[in-house]
Amino acid sequence: xxxxxxxxxxxxxxxxxxxxxxxxxxxxxxxxxxxxxxxxxxxxxxxxxxxxxxxxxxxxxxxxxxxxxxxxxxxxxxxxxxxxxxxxxxxxxxxxxxxxxxxxxxxxxxxxxxxxxxxxxxxxxxxxxxxxxxxxxxxxxxxxxxxxxxxxxxxxxxxxxxxxxxxxxxxxxxxxxxxxxxxxxxxxxxxxxxxxxxxxxxxxxxxxxxxxxxxxxxxxxxxxxxxxxxxxxxxxxxxxxxxxxxxxxxxxxxxxxxxxxxxxxxxxxxxxxxxxxxxxxxxxxxxxxxxxxxxxxxxxxxxxxxxxxxxxxxxxxxxxxxxxxxxxxxxxxxxxxxxxxxxxxxxxxxx
Numbered sequence: 001x002x003x004x005x006x007x008x009x010x011x012x013x014x015x016x017x018x019x020x021x022x023x024x025x026x027x028x029x030x031x032x033x034x035x036x037x038x039x040x041x042x043x044x045x046x047x048x049x050x051x052x053x054x055x056x057x058x059x060x061x062x063x064x065x066x067x068x069x070x071x072x073x074x075x076x077x078x079x080x081x082x083x084x085x086x087x088x089x090x091x092x093x094x095x096x097x098x099x100x101x102x103x104x105x106x107x108x109x110x111x112x113x114x115x116x117x118x119x120x121x122x123x124x125x126x127x128x129x130x131x132x133x134x135x136x137x138x139x140x141x142x143x144x145x146x147x148x149x150x151x152x153x154x155x156x157x158x159x160x161x162x163x164x165x166x167x168x169x170x171x172x173x174x175x176x177x178x179x180x181x182x183x184x185x186x187x188x189x190x191x192x193x194x195x196x197x198x199x200x201x202x203x204x205x206x207x208x209x210x211x212x213x214x215x216x217x218x219x220x221x222x223x224x225x226x227x228x229x230x231x232x233x234x235x236x237x238x239x240x241x242x243x244x245x246x247x248x249x250x251x252x253x254x255x256x257x258x259x260x261x262x263x264x265x266x267x268x269x270x271x272x273x274x275x276x277x278x279x280x281x282x283x284x285x286x287x288x289x290x291x292x293x294x295x296x297x298x299x300x301x302x303x304x305x306x307x308x309x310x311x312x313x314x315x316x317x318x319x320x321x322x323x324x325x326x327x328x329x330x331x332x333x334x335x336x337x338x339x340x341x342x343x344x345x346x347x348x349x350x351x
Contacts, residue, residue: 067150069098072107080108084121091213094129094151095144095205102129102151122155128212130161135204137165141197142173267341270299271333278326278345284318290348291315293323298340303332311342319347 066073075083084104087093092100102125109118129148136145149165185193284291297308308327310320323345 067147067154068103068107068110072098072103073110075104075107077108077111080104080111084108088121091206091209093125093209093212094132094148095209097144097147101125102155106151106154124216126152126155126159128208129155130165132205132208133165133169135208136201137169137172139197139200139204140172140176141201142169142176144201145169265335265337265339267339269335270339270341272330273303273333274329274331276326276329278319278322278347280347280349281319281322284347285349288349289315289318290346291319292344292346293319294342294344295323295327296340296342297327297330298338299332299335300338301334301336303334305330305332307340319345323347 072080072083081104083099084101087099087101087104094100094102097103102122105118105122105125109115109122112118129152133145133148133152136142136148145165146169149162149169152159152165153162180190283289291314293310293314294312295308296311297305299305305328308324310324313320313323326345327343
């Protein structure tokens with residue numbers, strides 16, 4: 001890489017008087033004749049650093065360059081958050097310098113280091129910025145490549161691609177400088193090249209950012225669609241549950257209405273299907289004891305017996321249990337409505 005001494009730089013060099021200049025020239029000629037093998041003196045303004053290393057002046061300038069502009073750093077946290085969101089929505093993810101989402105998020109992270117959302121947004125933007133850095137390097141736009149590399153380093157100084165990018169940018173810049181020296185580009189040609197580079201950079205960044213924005217929008221749309229489908233599923237389930245509940249209530253209402261419209265059933269409506277006789281208690285049978293038990297019971301609409309109880313027994317408690325057990329096994333034809341009735345069961349020992 002080579003450097004050019006600017007006019008301002010030349011004005012800063014001290015001027016020698018005419019006689020001193022002649023004397024210095026004579027000394028140089030004498031030294032040259034005595035030391036034929038010595039390398040020629042470096043030209044004024046030429047770089048004196050080893051091959052492959054950037055001049056100290058350029059290294060210092062790069063170290064002083066800030067990834068976030070002073071104007072952005074001076075904004076409040078709320079202004080940065082709004083500006084970052086707007087830049088994100090308008091596909092200004094990492095360019096132009098001083099007005100892009102990455103710079104706003106980096107400045108916001110400096111003010112609010114604990115904000116997980118800001119850190120997550122920066123992590124999402126890193127891969128796209130790496131690609132843009134490589135594209136800037138490949139088209140020879142090294143100033144933009146270094147600016148983008150500065151954003152990456154400030155976002156995550158341990159990011160794996162940093163060393164590779166720094167090395168390849170320096171290599172490409174050195175090669176470009178050598179190529180420029182060889183071709184001896186004129187000022188007009190260089191200006192035209194820079195203009196073309198700027199147009200290409202703007203167009204490439206615009207297309208890349210639009211593509212990245214489309215991908216992000218597609219991801220957000222997919223998430224929104226999934227949420228919409230889940231909400232629709234839950235709403236359908238809720239409506240189905242409501243429909244089933246309404247159907248259940250309607251069926252209950254219809255059953256209640258049908259029951260209310262049915263004529264009241266009486267004991268005369270009972271038609272026995274099965275009335276097994278009770279077992280005769282062994283003690284009463286041996287003693288030749290006879291008696292009777294009056295049972296009150298309810299016949300349900302399906303003909304089964306429930307709520308059986310002893311109303312009267314003679315003698316008391318002798319035949320109660322067997323009488324109840326027998327009645328509970330009785331079955332009748334279905335009736336329109338439950339019927340409560342009484343029956344008397346006689347117990348007479350066989351002769």
